[in-house]
Amino acid sequence: MPEPQITVNGHPRPLAGVPAHENLLDFVRGLGLTGAKEGCAEGECGACAVMVARPDGDGSRWTPVNACLVPALALDGQEVVTAEGLGSPGDLHPVQAELAVRGGSQCGYCTPGFVCSMAAEYYRPDRTAGPDGFDAHAIGGNLCRCTGxxxxxxxxxxxxxxxxxxxxxxxxxxxxxxxxxxxxxGFARPRDLAEALALLVEHPDATVVAGSTDWGVEANLRGRRAAYVVAVDRVPELRVLSTDGVVEIGAALTLSEVERALGDTVPLLAQVWPQFASRLIRNSATIGGNLATASPIGDLAPALLALEATLVLASAEGDREVPLADFFTGYRETLLRPGELVRSVRVPTPLAPLATFRKVAKRRFDDISSVAVGAALDVVDGTVVRARIGLGGVAATPVRALATEVALEGRPWSRTTVEEAAEVMATEGTPIDDQRASAAYRSAMLGNALRAWWAETAEPAHEEVAR
Incomplete structure (x- = not known):
């Protein structure tokens, strides 16, 4: 087995002796590459952003990631470019030159992160030159506090x-x-699923990481350390995607990869992606990891509950399939057994023709939900024949709005029905008061989410009937 190393700005850097909890940011700063900074240590500010070469068809794609979250050892064999690798004071990269000319840097703390995120977008394969060719969401996870x-x-x-x-x-x-x-x-990256499952049997106390966007925060802010780390982000069997009949999404695919691969195939998920954290986070976070962390305020679970998704769980004994609605058993607790991994997410088809995702947060983008609602309806001849609604932020786990579903099914899709169902929806879950919202506010937002959806989708004929 070759000696572990990362290629940083074109130079191989050995990983021998690097502890499993050391993140890529600390590793590159230890090399003297101090452009990347720690601003928040939880992936919200982007001051630590660097570029990583990721697969893209037969070629590769420069992908920006939060270096403060990913373990350095998880980049064994990979290529990383920091702001220093893009240009120098005497030979600026075009992104650096434009920022300098246009006054885009003041204190400079955030600038190297902006440079890397902007450079990755600069090299996006399908980007076109000109004012409208640059996707501003590419820098949505980079925060500036002084220049504007x-x-x-x-x-x-x-x-x-x-x-x-x-x-x-x-x-x-x-x-x-x-x-x-x-x-x-203390660290292993298995070559395939069989090896990953064998490692979990060998190390029953192992911590499984993929994008490490959750575990990285625990390690940085709470000093958590793992007895053994198993990185499954590149296990081939966990990176499949199929739309042949059932939509099957491999658990180790990043949200950005799923977003590009699915496009509008699952419209409800297409509504989720722009509101899920930032592009920097979506470039690392995986669909399996997001569900396995079992956060009650995660954005994906409500949408997938509305889609009646199931999870394929893999272990050394074989696979089993469980409904997502049964997967969450308590706060941050799931049905996962020791030695078991989320293998894939399955979404049945055909999809409901009416679907929406509603997220209430203090910021429109790059923020954590106070309340999230995913809903999917089948309406035939003006009557709701099937309703599925998932909720986040109103209980210790993501939950289905079962009473609201009953209040909708078998009734006309009308303002009267929606108003009555909204009153029911406001009673769903067991919301609490915390720093993000009060329980009363959360309940009010549940009902308003249904009303707002109706207001956006109702046709004039519906309005006349309602009057």
Missing amino acids: YRPIRDAARALGEPAPGDALAERRSSPAPAIAATRLA
Whole structure:
């Protein structure tokens, strides 16, 4: 087995002796590459952003990630580029040059992270030059506290095409590095599912990580340490995606990968992605990891509950399939048995023709839900024949709004029905008062979510009937 190492800005850097809890940010700063900063240590500010070469068809894609969250050992065999690797004071990268010319940096603390996120968007394969070619959501996970965003946006909108001979642009035509099977003290990256499951039997106290967007926060802010870490983010069997009949999504696919692969295939999920954290987080967070953490305020669970999703759970004894509605057993607790992994998420088809995702938070983007609602309806000849509604933020687990579903089914899809069902929905769950919202506010938002959906989807004919 080759010696573990990361290629950083074109230079191999050994990983021998790096502890399992050390994140990539601390690792690159230990190399003297101090451009990337720790701002929040939980993936909200983007000051730590770096670029990683990820697979993209037969080639590769420069993908920005939060270096403060991912374990350095999880990048064994991979290629990383920091702001220092993009340009130098005497030879600025186009992104750096535009930021400098347009006044996009003041104190400079956030700038290296902005540079890496903007550079990844600059190298996006299907980006077009010009003001409308740059996706502003690409820097949605990067926060600036002094300059303001207008000059940063102006710099982004001014970017042209990569020049001929740009090494990072040319790198995209070659495959991303093959995933190395890694075994180090306290850390393993298995080569396949069988090895992953064997490791979990061998180390029953192991912590399983994929994107590490949850565990990384625990390690950074709460000092949590794992007796043994098993990284499953590149296990091939966990990275499948199929839309042949049932939609099946591998548990180790990142949310960005699922978003690109599915497009509008599952419209309800297409509504979730732009509201789920930031692009930086979605580039690392996995669909299986998001569900297995069992957060009651996660955004995916309400939508997947409305879609009647099931989970395939894998162990050394074989696979079993369980409804997502039965998966959550308590606060941060699930049906997962020792030695078991989430293998994939299955969404049955055909999909309900009416669907919505509603998220109430203090910020429109890059924030945690106070309340989240996913809903899917089958309406035939004006009558609701099937209703499925998932809720987040109103109980110790994500839950189905069963009473509201009953209040809708068999009745006309009308304002009167919606108003009565909204009153029922306001009583669902057991919301609490906390720093994000009061229980009364959460209950009110549940009912209002249904009313707002009706207001957006009702046709004039429906309005006349309601009057």
